[in-house]
Amino acid sequence: MKKPAVVLCPQCSREVVWNEDSPYRPFCSERCKMIDLGQWATESYRIPQADEDNEESS
Numbered sequence: 001m002k003k004p005a006v007v008l009c010p011q012c013s014r015e016v017v018w019n020e021d022s023p024y025r026p027f028c029s030e031r032c033k034m035i036d037l038g039q040w041a042t043e044s045y046r047i048p049q050a051d052e053d054n055e056e057s058s
């Protein structure tokens with residue numbers, strides 16, 4: 001038996017069940033997601049492109 005994973009919405013800290021019922025995860029709702037994206041845009045903050053992990057840590 002698996003417990004559903006639960007994360008906290010980065011915007012409002014509500015619990016979000018990590019499954020297909022939460023299409024906006026890790027956000028609780030589209031609104032929170034858009035707020036977050038809006039903040040990124042407003043600050044013109046660029047997501048640093050993560051170097052592709054070619055090295056597999058084994």
Ligand SMILES: [Zn+2]
Nearest residue numbers: 009012028032
């Ligand atoms: Zn939220």
